[in-house]
Amino acid sequence: MSTSTTSASPPGTQDPPEPPVRPAPPASRRGLRRALRRDWQLYSLAVLPLLFFLVFRYLPMIGNVIAFRRFEPGGSILGEQWVGLRYVRMFLSDPTFWQVFRNTLWLGALTLVFCFPVPIVLALLLNEVRRRSLKRFVQSVSYLPHFLSVVIVAGITLQMLAVDGPVNQVLGWFGHDPIRFVQEPGWFRTVYVGSEIWQTAGWGTILYLAALTTIDEDLYEAARIDGANRWQQTWHVTLPGIRPTMITLLILNIGTFMAVGFEKILLLYNPLTYPTADVVSTYLYRAGVESNSFSYAAAIGLFEAVIGLVLITTANQLSRRTVGTSLW
Numbered sequence: 001m002s003t004s005t006t007s008a009s010p011p012g013t014q015d016p017p018e019p020p021v022r023p024a025p026p027a028s029r030r031g032l033r034r035a036l037r038r039d040w041q042l043y044s045l046a047v048l049p050l051l052f053f054l055v056f057r058y059l060p061m062i063g064n065v066i067a068f069r070r071f072e073p074g075g076s077i078l079g080e081q082w083v084g085l086r087y088v089r090m091f092l093s094d095p096t097f098w099q100v101f102r103n104t105l106w107l108g109a110l111t112l113v114f115c116f117p118v119p120i121v122l123a124l125l126l127n128e129v130r131r132r133s134l135k136r137f138v139q140s141v142s143y144l145p146h147f148l149s150v151v152i153v154a155g156i157t158l159q160m161l162a163v164d165g166p167v168n169q170v171l172g173w174f175g176h177d178p179i180r181f182v183q184e185p186g187w188f189r190t191v192y193v194g195s196e197i198w199q200t201a202g203w204g205t206i207l208y209l210a211a212l213t214t215i216d217e218d219l220y221e222a223a224r225i226d227g228a229n230r231w232q233q234t235w236h237v238t239l240p241g242i243r244p245t246m247i248t249l250l251i252l253n254i255g256t257f258m259a260v261g262f263e264k265i266l267l268l269y270n271p272l273t274y275p276t277a278d279v280v281s282t283y284l285y286r287a288g289v290e291s292n293s294f295s296y297a298a299a300i301g302l303f304e305a306v307i308g309l310v311l312i313t314t315a316n317q318l319s320r321r322t323v324g325t326s327l328w
Helices: 027-038 040-044 047-068 086-092 095-115 117-128 132-147 150-160 166-173 185-212 217-225 230-241 243-255 262-268 271-277 280-290 294-322
Strands: none
Touching: 027 040, 047 086, 047 294, 086 294, 095 117, 095 185, 095 271, 095 280, 117 132, 117 185, 117 230, 132 185, 150 185, 150 262, 185 230, 185 243, 185 262, 185 271, 217 230, 230 243, 243 294, 262 280, 280 294
């Protein structure tokens, strides 16, 4: 007869507790770690752009605090004394601010209405060109102004539209008196929008030409079988195919609606054209840099940024609900 013996723990002792089981990290986190280990060379390329945005875009946002504090040159970088909404009330009651605000809205609206569709039309026209040499020539000529600096573009514009410039000389051949394009306020918006179209239209077609290459050729073949002509193919196939690109660029343009080109306006305008040429950005330059009213200028700049944020958020929501395409 065999007996089995069991080992018992000595009295007064207990078995050691089992180590706690750590919960497994979420699948998304494990996937991110795996991707970082596998493609760390590619992710390292994003370090410098992230540092750029951190240093030159996000850290300067701390300076917006001087919109609510009295800032004096040579004093504290974050202002000397808290003044609340004093500077906000100042520019809201300033008639000059509302004049430059209206000018900004006018120039922003005209730039959006005329400069946004021109690259689309140019891309559609180039897409119909079958001669490769002619297509390359038109592309090269239209792209060239984008690579010129704003100073050169403004200089060419001023020289072309001077009283004794080529434009007035051509008008003189038809018996027309010289027009003071640069000195008359009524002509500034036309001059600015025209120079903006000349400088940006060709470069903007690159994105739309790239989007056109993604459209399936079978869709055009099906449209031709159904009897669609070239205009109907463009309306029902081409435009819907590039619609996501159009909506994305439209939302981005609306977001920069208030940020009308500061450098070009600063180079083109003069005291005679202030009634129509002076915008928020140039007014900020004169109030902040030339007059040393940095807190006042910061308050206006913060107000402009808030308007831009509201515009791009609203445009994104409307785009998502109406056409189903949005940035986020």
